[in-house]
Amino acid sequence: MRLAAPLRALATMSASISRRIADTDAPVIVGMQQMLKGKSDVMSMAQGIVHWPPPSEALQAARAALDEPQTSLYCADDGLPALRDALKQKLARDNGLVSSEVMVTAGANQAYTNVVLSLLDAGDAAVLYRPYYFNHLMALQMTGSAADVVLPPSTPDMQPDLAALQGEIEARAAAGRPPIKLVTLVNPGNPTGVMIPRPTLEAFSAVCEQNGIWLVLDNTYEHFAYEGEATHSCLEGEHIINVFSFSKAYGMMGWRVGYAAFPPSLGPQLFKTQDTIVICPTVISQKVAIGALETGRAWVDERIASLAEQKALVLDALHATLGADAVKGGSGAIYLFCRLPAGCEDDTAVVVRLPAAPAAARLPPHPSERRALPSPRGRGGSPTRTASALSRVRLAACLATCAYATQTFRSSGRARQPRGCERALGSSQRAASISRHTAASSELASVRSRHLAWRRGG
Numbered sequence: 001m002r003l004a005a006p007l008r009a010l011a012t013m014s015a016s017i018s019r020r021i022a023d024t025d026a027p028v029i030v031g032m033q034q035m036l037k038g039k040s041d042v043m044s045m046a047q048g049i050v051h052w053p054p055p056s057e058a059l060q061a062a063r064a065a066l067d068e069p070q071t072s073l074y075c076a077d078d079g080l081p082a083l084r085d086a087l088k089q090k091l092a093r094d095n096g097l098v099s100s101e102v103m104v105t106a107g108a109n110q111a112y113t114n115v116v117l118s119l120l121d122a123g124d125a126a127v128l129y130r131p132y133y134f135n136h137l138m139a140l141q142m143t144g145s146a147a148d149v150v151l152p153p154s155t156p157d158m159q160p161d162l163a164a165l166q167g168e169i170e171a172r173a174a175a176g177r178p179p180i181k182l183v184t185l186v187n188p189g190n191p192t193g194v195m196i197p198r199p200t201l202e203a204f205s206a207v208c209e210q211n212g213i214w215l216v217l218d219n220t221y222e223h224f225a226y227e228g229e230a231t232h233s234c235l236e237g238e239h240i241i242n243v244f245s246f247s248k249a250y251g252m253m254g255w256r257v258g259y260a261a262f263p264p265s266l267g268p269q270l271f272k273t274q275d276t277i278v279i280c281p282t283v284i285s286q287k288v289a290i291g292a293l294e295t296g297r298a299w300v301d302e303r304i305a306s307l308a309e310q311k312a313l314v315l316d317a318l319h320a321t322l323g324a325d326a327v328k329g330g331s332g333a334i335y336l337f338c339r340l341p342a343g344c345e346d347d348t349a350v351v352v353r354l355p356a357a358p359a360a361a362r363l364p365p366h367p368s369e370r371r372a373l374p375s376p377r378g379r380g381g382s383p384t385r386t387a388s389a390l391s392r393v394r395l396a397a398c399l400a401t402c403a404y405a406t407q408t409f410r411s412s413g414r415a416r417q418p419r420g421c422e423r424a425l426g427s428s429q430r431a432a433s434i435s436r437h438t439a440a441s442s443e444l445a446s447v448r449s450r451h452l453a454w455r456r457g458g
């Protein structure tokens with residue numbers, strides 16, 4: 001069909017995408033999936049997941065739900081009353097949150113997006129500590145706050161640096177710049193693997209409250225605390241929103257259930273985002289979540305305690321290979337944060353090279369380390385800081401799949417790493433690392449094959 005002249009002109013104009021989405025980082029997880037496409041016997045460790053399935057009672061609840069007509073209907077926007085009641089009991093008992101309202105969401109990520117959409121106008125200033133969880137930055141970018149995201153560094157022991165926040169608040173006030181509106185802390189951290197002690201949280205809360213700043217606590221890994229390390233804490237207040245997830249503790253990644261606990265006055269605003277994005281959380285998934293909560297905390301604690309051994313193996317491998325001072329984290333969550341040796345500063349090159357190694361763990365370079373980061377505004381930037389940030393990479397991630405991480409180190413001794421890395425690691429160190437881990441390898445291989453079988457549905 002021939003178009004009339006004005007329509008032909010229109011047909012050649014390309015529709016443009018939003019600046020907000022164009023300026024949003026591409027998800028590293030998808031990048032890894034594309035990089036590993038068609039490769040067999042390679043497992044991406046880009047996503048932090050656990051190797052256990054949900055409790056059998058929870059899966060049984062899903063089977064039973066198939067025949068219930070209610071499962072196919074919309075439910076209340078903020079979730080099934082039975083789940084919200086159970087969550088309120090859990091929040092009071094386990095987290096000390098007694099006056100928060102609860103909204104069930106499609107995972108902690110949707111809870112965070114709801115919160116950002118409800119609290120920030122485009123361009124409002126928000127703080128994420130480096131190294132940050134990449135989806136938090138993406139949520140801020142998408143909602144238009146990317147222009148004023150402040151990314152202060154963590155302290156040398158990977159705790160959020162309160163002094164950096166205070167400095168930023170003062171510098172803005174002195175320069176007449178818009179104040180910070182929202183601070184996000186991930187506790188325990190992804191990718192730092194560090195538990196934030198209660199006094200630090202309280203100090204942040206006090207500074208935020210005094211300065212009219214919202215404090216969002218992402219407690220996705222709340223259960224992942226280890227013996228002898230700081231325990232997990234939540235705080236409640238008119239300026240605090242807590243975000244939680246069923247994904248990790250209950251092995252419910254694919255069911256997509258999370259929740260936000262927030263001051264009741266925020267409810268009407270959060271309903272607007274909720275109703276527009278999901279209308280209501282998936283009903284069958286909520287029934288699985290109820291079943292999971294009924295199974296009880298002991299079920300979760302048992303599984304997490306079993307990670308201690310794997311964490312010790314990975315730490316041992318990392319210490320032997322990179323040196324103890326190159327490894328941070330491990331007090332919480334399922335991550336360790338490592339500095340690559342001299343000669344391996346180009347973390348992207350390392351990650352691109354890794355899939356060629358047999359049975360190796362692969363991780364994306366951490367986006368917060370890839371970004372050329374200015375210093376917090378008004379406090380002077382330095383290229384050295386950027387270079388040192390780039391020299392770190394999140395190398396060993398998910399303890400639940402530590403077999404892969406450990407095997408990376410074994411294969412790193414077999415001329416599979418970039419040359420600079422091999423020189424940097426040194427042959428004697430590599431040999432020590434290999435022999436130390438040969439003993440553990442059969443046990444790790446069996447963990448690995450169980451994990452692979454489960455992921456493939458076996």
Ligand SMILES: Cc1ncc(COP(=O)(O)O)c(C=O)c1O
Binds near residue numbers: 109189190244246
């Ligand atoms: C800090 C943090 N928040 C949120 C999420 C996403 O959790 P969910 O699966 O509940 O959306 C993750 C997943 O890795 C995470 O690490």
